[in-house]
Amino acid sequence: MEPNPADMGMSRRAMLSASALLPAVSGLLVAHAAAAQTAASADPLPSWNDGAAKDAVLKFVRVTTDSANPGYVPPEERIATFDQDGTLWVEQPLPSQAIYCLDRVAVVAAQQPKLKDVEPFRTVLSGNRAALAKLTMADFVKIAAATLTGMTTDAFVADVGKWLVTARDERWKRPYTELTYLPMQEVLRYLRANGYKTYIVTGGGQDFVRIYSDRVYGIPPEQVVGTMGGTTFGYDKAGKPFLTKEPRLLLNDDNAGKVQGIHAMIGRRPHAAFGNSTGDREMLEWTAAAPGGGGRLEMLVLHDDGAREYAYGPVHGMRAPVVGTFTQALYDEATKSGWNVISMKNDWKRIFAFD
């Protein structure tokens, strides 16, 4: 669970080099930036196989950071947005937040014993795999409301923090926070090293993802946009203010909601957007159709590697029961629109840092 020291070094270098890209910097900083660029050009994406996908990332950075290029993007406008589940880390068999909610049902049921006899909680508590697999989106909404709201924001942070340390993915027997895709971590660092602010724009809960985003991706809480519930403000007996998480949806940060979330939380259009499912379609369209100059990049991760991860792309048929999928229609739109499809099988030399 500790940050990798090598990663931290990279991240620090990235930040310094990013600041050095500000216009008209001092001579010292220009020299520093040049050194960082040279080091990076060795190969900033070593976990990627050569090919169109890797080339698209390299070309985007080259074009948008070259002030002589028509595709140049000023540093303050360098915004890149990333879906999380299935784009930055594993989302099968369920996104980790859904597993947190299922794990949390037992705690909530202990506090509210009536829930034990009410669906879908009874099914969750039964642990019956076949029954669990049949839970619907509506069931998950009920489970999310019961497990993600009603506590203070501070209590939620504490509880999720504990769960992240102890919970393990069934297939790899590792904390979920280790199941991030190494090639995408390289893209995050490479973009930041070139002045991009990297944002997560996720259908997952904003409060949930913010708890680990900095440690896991180098993305601070204020650069996480996600599904957002309302809060109520109150005072405890000592007169200290607190916020309670409410089952009132302010933003469903999926599909068109991702565009609304980007507008509300960032207020600028991204120059690069990465996703992996129909839930990311509007975000990529919004990025591609932005007015104003400067290069744009749209990429979709295709899960076509059942051996090393999972296969559930348009030609693979595996159905994700809850999360949006990479449909044939999305594949066709990507082709027509010139979006880049990343084949996990062909484009990624390694999938995980622990491989």
Added chain:
Amino acid sequence: MEPNPADMGMSRRAMLSASALLPAVSGLLVAHAAAAQTAASADPLPSWNDGAAKDAVLKFVRVTTDSANPGYVPPEERIATFDQDGTLWVEQPLPSQAIYCLDRVAVVAAQQPKLKDVEPFRTVLSGNRAALAKLTMADFVKIAAATLTGMTTDAFVADVGKWLVTARDERWKRPYTELTYLPMQEVLRYLRANGYKTYIVTGGGQDFVRIYSDRVYGIPPEQVVGTMGGTTFGYDKAGKPFLTKEPRLLLNDDNAGKVQGIHAMIGRRPHAAFGNSTGDREMLEWTAAAPGGGGRLEMLVLHDDGAREYAYGPVHGMRAPVVGTFTQALYDEATKSGWNVISMKNDWKRIFAFD
């Protein structure tokens, strides 16, 4: 309307020096930071008179940037939030966004002639000063809904941008964007020069303030939290996506709403918060009561200078018809809580850059 070149230089230096405060930076950057610190220590707040308010700002920065001090705050947690109207710029006789809305009524009425016979639009169009002064908060909500929604987000940016260039404050005959308080601009720069991310947290419209925040305050759109309406997503005839601003309130970023906005948009507690009215009370309480270590600073601007600006503090009686005011109860809470009250009359040597 052009940024002041001297300000830009300061801002650039601030950014470089901020990046230099990252832990374990290279020797070159440490040298650069030391030079910047020395330059700053000449007097980072030249428009402030010596006194308790100025000392509070200087002490806060000294304590929170000294890693040997118990009040030290790591760079990534350096968040400072500022109310806008009455804290960063003039809010009398009305906040500039309210004036934009009143000016905009004529345009809307030309498009929807029926409105000309409906209150409060009839009163606004009459230009009758005495009648205008009696408009209620409920009237302004109707005016805001009619003038701030119904257009695409891109059209709104274009229209506000044009208005900002042509509109003039009646007293100073200057664009509203020149009516910012020079002493507070110095605080913004000084905090940024010491690694703080500065945010606006305003009861005003987030979409409105973001249009000029970078140019006027050096605060990028993504660091503006404000009252936020919903949007709808659609496609034009060419298949390009757009967002339409809707009269559906997602966040009323005032009073407790400021705490909710900070939680939703930043996800960290501020270490410094600045306000000037009861609408900022909860934000200051939230800042003061934050768990975890590190220095905290709460400051309130008291408008007690009728000669150079306006006088409407608790002992001055001037009633702001729309905006929240600095009540006696707020003054008492500030005293009891150890918050710092800034007297514009006594603490500020200059009010405006054009003085």
